[in-house]
Amino acid sequence: MGMGQGRGAGGLRHGLGRGGAPTKCVCPQCGYEATKERGTLCRSMKCPKCGVQLVGA
Numbered sequence: 938m939g940m941g942q943g944r945g946a947g948g949l950r951h952g953l954g955r956g957g958a959p960t961k962c963v964c965p966q967c968g969y970e971a972t973k974e975r976g977t978l979c980r981s982m983k984c985p986k987c988g989v990q991l992v993g994a
Contacts, residue, residue: 959993970994 962971962979966989973979979993 961994962991963994964989965992 959973959979961973962982963969964984964987967984967987969984969986969991971982971991973993979991982991983989984991
């Protein structure tokens with residue numbers, strides 16, 4: 938088997954697509970979306986609607 942073809946626990950990490958870093962921040966509770974700013978972590982932002990910590994998407 939070649940490299941990367943085994944049965945490891947790999948897969949996509951939460952919030953990261955195949956392109957790398959997230960492009961938007963999303964509220965997991967109400968679905969509010971904000972544009973991701975480079976150098977700012979989504980989890981450092983709070984939803985203006987419900988105050989929940991945002992996640993990368």
